Amino acid sequence: MRGQLGQMLFYFVFLSQVLLISFYFPRKILGRVKHVVEKYPPSAYPRLYPVSLDVTKKAQRTYWIMNLFALLVGIVLVFVGLWWPSEDMLHWDSESVLLIYLLLQYSPMIIAATAGFTYFNLMRKADSRSTRKAELRRRSVLDFVSPAVLGLAIFVYVAFVLVIVYVRQFEFPWFGGYSNIVGITVANLVFAGVIVHNLYGKKKDPYQAYEDRARQIGVTIRGLVWTSILATAFVALSIGLAAFDLRHLQPITLSLYFQVLAVITFRATRIDDVNFEVYREDPLAT
Amino acid sequence: MEIVIDIDNSVPLFAQPWVGNDVTEVVEQIKRAVLGGKIGPGDALPSIRQLANDLELDRKMVAKAYRLLERDSVIQTKGYRGTFVHPDGKANSA
Numbered sequence: 341m342r343g344q345l346g347q348m349l350f351y352f353v354f355l356s357q358v359l360l361i362s363f364y365f366p367r368k369i370l371g372r373v374k375h376v377v378e379k380y381p382p383s384a385y386p387r388l389y390p391v392s393l394d395v396t397k398k399a400q401r402t403y404w405i406m407n408l409f410a411l412l413v414g415i416v417l418v419f420v421g422l423w424w425p426s427e428d429m430l431h432w433d434s435e436s437v438l439l440i441y442l443l444l445q446y447s448p449m450i451i452a453a454t455a456g457f458t459y460f461n462l463m464r465k466a467d468s469r470s471t472r473k474a475e476l477r478r479r480s481v482l483d484f485v486s487p488a489v490l491g492l493a494i495f496v497y498v499a500f501v502l503v504i505v506y507v508r509q510f511e512f513p514w515f516g517g518y519s520n521i522v523g524i525t526v527a528n529l530v531f532a533g534v535i536v537h538n539l540y541g542k543k544k545d546p547y548q549a550y551e552d553r554a555r556q557i558g559v560t561i562r563g564l565v566w567t568s569i570l571a572t573a574f575v576a577l578s579i580g581l582a583a584f585d586l587r588h589l590q591p592i593t594l595s596l597y598f599q600v601l602a603v604i605t606f607r608a609t610r611i612d613d614v615n616f617e618v619y620r621e622d623p624l625a626t
Numbered sequence: 627m628e629i630v631i632d633i634d635n636s637v638p639l640f641a642q643p644w645v646g647n648d649v650t651e652v653v654e655q656i657k658r659a660v661l662g663g664k665i666g667p668g669d670a671l672p673s674i675r676q677l678a679n680d681l682e683l684d685r686k687m688v689a690k691a692y693r694l695l696e697r698d699s700v701i702q703t704k705g706y707r708g709t710f711v712h713p714d715g716k717a718n719s720a
Contacts, residue, residue: 474680476627476659478670478708540676550628 346588347425351418353595354438358414361445361602366407370400372611380616387547388619390462399455406448413444434591442598449605460544467546475550479539484558485565493565496572500524503576512583520575527571531564549615556608563604570600627664629655631681648683652691657719660700660711667716671701671709 377396382389389396417437421429429437481490504521538557548556574597581589631651659665671677674692678685692709695701699718703709712718 472631472681472683474629474631474672474677476629476656476665476671478672479676540673540679542679542682 344425347421350434350592350595351421353592354421355414355418357442357445357595357599357602358411358418360599361442362407362411362414365602365606366404366448368606369609370404372609373400376611376616380619385616385619386621387463387466388616390459390466399452403448403452406451410441410445410448414441417441429591435594438591438594438598457544460546464546469546473550479554479557481535481539481561484554484561489562489565493568496569497524497528500572500576507579516579520579524572524575528568531568535561535564547618549618552614555613559608559610563608567601567604570597627659629659629677629681631683648681648687649691649694652677652681652683652688653694656691656695657700660715661719663716665711667711667713669711671711673708 373396376388377393380388382393417429428434501521504518508517538560543553545553574593577593578590581587581593629652631648656665656671665671671692672680674685674688677683678688681688692701692703696703696709699712700715701709702712
């Protein structure tokens with residue numbers, strides 16, 4: 341990073357990443373969990389709790405402690421960076437440090453998501469109903485995302501590939517070549533796989549209402565389509581910064597990119613309008 | 627329009643490979659939906675994978691049900707575009 345101002349700007353952006361992902365969002369998520377437990381207690385909504393409340397409270401505590409640890413590490417990184425300034429973070433490579441730190445920040449979320457699979461499996465095992473329902477309506481991507489946004493994602497990807505193929509002819513020393521296409525293509529294939537699994541795969545929560553599932557699929561698909569657009573735009577921006585000898589700005593754009601991704605991920609955890617009545621022992625009793 | 631299957635009332639595919647209770651239930655319920663006008667000619671039906679996963683049935687069972695419905699001209703498959711209610715589906719469901 342060039343200059344003291346550049347460093348200050350980077351650590352300001354990085355501090356925002358630290359606080360957003362390791363403090364603000366986890367606090368919001370735990371607030372939502374607390375709200376659900378208080379408003380929909382196990383006594384009235386037993387289907388929602390395949391494990392005892394103590395187990396979920398312990399899991400919440402672990403989640404919070406892990407986030408606090410990531411928060412602490414982040415703050416230490418900011419202090420170290422400001423007190424012992426260097427060209428790159430920890431006198432190493434800023435982008436590598438950012439990536440490793442992001443993994444640390446996301447590890448509580450990844451562990452929570454893994455625990456979520458176990459939780460839904462326990463719900464499924466406890467589900468004593470013998471009937472299964474399905475809507476006689478085909479789900480397709482365009483039910484959940486507008487053709488314009490999907491078209492934009494395809495256009496951005498195709499334009500990116502064409503630009504890379506064009507720039508490749510000149511063999512610039514700063515240019516990564518076709519590896520950019522491979523990276524973005526692999527990411528898009530993973531996104532496509534997740535979209536197909538969401539559209540046609542088994543629902544994880546056996547009690548989930550059709551409307552809630554549709555809403556959840558919609559949030560996931562829109563999030564992934566926008567992530568695809570942003571990922572391509574980010575790689576294009578990184579190439580642009582390298583071309584104009586502005587590589588020192590890359591850590592800032594990377595941190596901002598991570599924060600936008602975090603906002604998209606956080607949006608997927610919204611619980612507004614969820615039909616919790618399906619978790620009552622006898623839904624007809626309401 | 628919903629389709630409901632009782633999974634406890636199913637005959638395993640290996641016991642009756644030509645047609646099982648679940649297959650008959652899927653066929654009958656789709657026919658009833660077409661006959662009752664809940665789904666009309668040209669309406670898209672869920673893919674085999676989607677319906678099988680939603681009902682927690684084997685895909686072969688749903689595929690079998692679709693084949694039987696297609697044989698009776700209640701539904702029609704239009705290649706990669708998917709499966710739709712046949713224009714004469716209502717008459718053929720009776």
